Amino acid sequence: MNNYQPPIPPPPIPEKVAIEQIKVAATIIEKIRCSQDIQTIFTSTTQEMRRVLKCDRLLIYQFNDDWSGQVLAESVGAGWSSLLVERNNYEVLGNGHVQQDRCLLRDWSKGASGDILQQDSFLQSTQGGKYAHGQKFTAVEDIYTKGFPDCYLQALEQYQAKAYLLVPVFQEQKLWGLLGAYQNQSTRIWSDSEIELMRQIATHLAVALQQAEYINQLKLQTRSLEITLKELKLAQQQLIQQEKLAALGQLVAGVAHEINTPLGAIQASAGNNNKALIAAIAELPKLSEFLNSAEKVLFFKLIEESMSSKPIFSSSEKRPLKRQISDRLKEYQIDNARNIADLLIDIGVIKEIDSYLLLLQHEKVSWILELAYNLTRLLSNNKTILTSVEKASKVVFALKNYARFDASEEKRLAQVQDGLETVLEIYHNQLKQNIEVIRHYQDVPEIRCYPDELIQVWTNLIHNGIQAMKQGGTLTLTTALENEGIKVEVVDSGSGIPVQVKDKIFEAFFTTKPTGEGSGLGLHISKKIVDKHNGTITVSSQPGNTRFSVWLPLSNEQ
Amino acid sequence: MNSEQIMSESAILCVDDEVVILDSLKEQLKRKFGDRFIYEVAESADEAWEVIEELQQDEIQVIAIVSDWLMPGIKGDEFLIQIHQRFPQLITVMLTGQADEEAIERAKKQANLHACLHKPWTEQELTQIITSALD
Structure with missing residues (x-):
């Protein structure tokens, strides 16, 4: 070595x-x-x-x-x-x-x-x-x-x-x-x-x-930023979803009422029809026994008139009518005038009472009117069932439109008014309490947009309007053509937005509502959605007149 | 005057902002109780007060009110509380499409609520409630 x-x-x-x-x-x-x-x-x-x-x-x-x-x-x-x-x-x-x-x-x-x-x-x-x-x-x-x-x-x-x-x-x-x-x-x-x-x-x-x-x-920072960005996007999605669910939660109660009401009418009408049909079938054979041919002709004329009469009177209109008829019947010495008048109105006979005197003074008047009532109620109850079904499906349809939120939704042609109407339908119950809705819809063309996301915008604006008018008021919706675009305005007559918070309302998590009532994301998300459509959203407010204006371009090719 | 005539001078009042509900309720009651009562309907609480007023003028006593809960203007529970304050003997029934437990509780305590009917109700539920209240 x-x-x-x-x-x-x-x-x-x-x-x-x-x-x-x-x-x-x-x-x-x-x-x-x-x-x-x-x-x-x-x-x-x-x-x-x-x-x-x-x-x-x-x-x-x-x-x-x-x-x-x-x-x-x-x-x-x-x-x-x-x-x-x-x-x-x-x-x-x-x-x-x-x-x-x-x-x-x-x-x-x-x-x-x-x-x-x-x-x-x-x-x-x-x-x-x-x-x-x-x-x-x-x-x-x-x-x-x-x-x-x-x-x-x-x-x-x-x-x-x-x-x-x-x-x-x-x-x-x-x-x-x-x-x-x-x-x-x-x-x-x-x-x-x-x-x-x-x-x-x-x-x-x-x-x-x-x-x-x-x-x-x-590289590490970039990677970590990429991850953060992904997480933020995910969080944003979740917040949007949560906001939507929160709003939906508030609506569910109202919607339950909205659906249960027609269901109640359907159930009652179907039950009433059962009884009417059974009674009518049981009594019809006696028709020839109780009525002579002239009376029979008059009877079917009454049925005919009742079935062809369409006026839907409100209860406040019916009451004076009922009183009138009742007084008239009393003049003819007809007993039980009040109940007969009530029955006649339910049957749908409201004019020319005198022409039915032959029947009204008949000794079998109760039997006659009851049969007429059973026969005519069959038709009106069926009408009730049909309109109630329509009403319930309208609510379900609106709810379906409302609840659908697809982040990958593609732009398609849609009419902004349809979206506004969906939201009005959803909030029908809250609106009917004490808010008058005025629609100024201009005939505007369809635009390429994300309809479901726009519904979220209308929901937020209308919901805020309702909340601002707890004591009642007027909600005015306007659609109009303006500057190669469609302007949608939601105006409420509520107390207005204080000057000191006006600039903050589009910020995330800004809310003036009590805890639990609002996430403070509604208007922020609305602005994001309008931005995505290359549109603008502005607000002007004074007591008694708060105006949210959304402008969406007609041609939107991005 | 026999007892039948006295009875026919009492009325049952239904209050709901939906005409189809009023029609249905009235028909169910009419089919069940016939001429035993007078049946009146009102589309709002305000109208209900008018009806009560008119009936009083005709010396007809409202013995029961079936009121919807969610109506324009005033909620059913508040309306029934007001009714109870003026007519403590009157039987109050609430009809609701959504269970607002707080409102029901309030009506039970302050309006002596006899029963709460949930939409969609059945004819049997309705008539039993009225029958049990009158017996």
Whole structure:
């Protein structure tokens, strides 16, 4: 092992070599500048440097946090074993290297005459030893003349080195690693220019490392921002959905009433019809027995008139009528005038009572009117059933329109008034309490839009209007053509929006409603939806007149 | 005057803003109780007061009111409370399409609510409520 060979004297540095070194330095620096991939920089740096220094091995070594470390890049001359390949191929051997590296590194940290028998913690406590404290390099021309202990010599023999030159690489203030050149064939005296070149390159590697670190941080930040953005979009979707569900929850009660009312009418009418039909079938055969032919003709005329009469009187109109008829019947000395008048009105006979005197003064008047009542109620109850079914399906349809919210909904042609009507239908119950709805609908064309999302806008505006008019008022809806677009206005006669909050109403989570009544997202979402249609939403408010104006362009090709 | 005549001078009043409901209620009551009562309907609480007024002028006593809960103007429970304050003997029944428990509770306490009918109700429920109240 100790076959000593005299060290190679530092070769005189001809100008050519110096120029070559400057050129190589420039090349490497250029590569460092151009490449973003740190491994490429390491590889080309080790190759170029070994070539210019004409050494047997050139490597870049990185410290770990515990001051162990590993070879990251290596250029090695033909015939010499590669530390990189060995380490990567043999895990066990690799661990051995780490141990020996430590032995090696302890010394580096102390310089050529350093105490390599220090505890393992030495580098940790000194945080990189002399390099960290300013030592710029270690040049060893012959490892066997330095009095290195066996441990270290073994490590160096592992590197097959007889001479070496080490310079530290810093990342910011921290000793990151080492750039090492090794002479294996023989000992070597390192020239000042070689040392200077190594130091220069190490400095540039440090810059490259810093850049790589920045790029890495940037990539991590970008990635984290992308994730945040995704999460925010998801959260936004959920909030929109929640807002919708909250509004829906408030509506469910009203909608239940809206559906149960026609259901009640249907159930009652069907039951009443059962009774009417059974009674009518039972009594009809007696018709000829009780009535003569003239009376029969009059009876069917009454039925006929009742069935063809369409006037739907309100209860307040019926009452004076009933009184009139009742008084008339009393004039004819007809008993039970009030009940007969009531029955006649229910049958649908309201005029020319006198023409039915023959029947009304008949001894079987109760029987006659009851049969007429049963026969005619069949028809009116059926009408009730039909209109109630229609009413219930209208509510269900509106609800379906309302509840549908598809984020992937595609634009389609739709009439904005349909959306407004859907919302009015949904809020029918709340509106009918004490709010008068006035519609000023101009004949406007259909527009390409997201109809379901626009329904959400109308819902928010109308709902806010209703809430602003708890004591009653007028809700005015207007649609009109304006500036190549459709203007929709929702005006309420409520107390108005205070000046100090007017600018905030489109902000997310801004609400003047008590907790639980509003999320403060309604108008914010509305604005987002209008923006998506390239439209505008504005508000003007004074007590008794709060006007939300939405303008949507007619042609909307985005 | 026999008892039948006295009875026919009492009225049952139905209050709902939907005409189809009023028609249905009236027909059900009429089919069940016939000439035993006079049946009146009103489309709002205000109209109901008018009807009561008119009937009083005719010396007809309203013995029962079946009122919807959700109506324009005043809610059924408030209306029945007002009715109860003026006519403590009057039987109050609430008809509702949605269970607003608070309103029902309030009506029970302050309007001596006899029963609450839920839409869609059955003829049997309605007539039983009236029958049980009169017995």
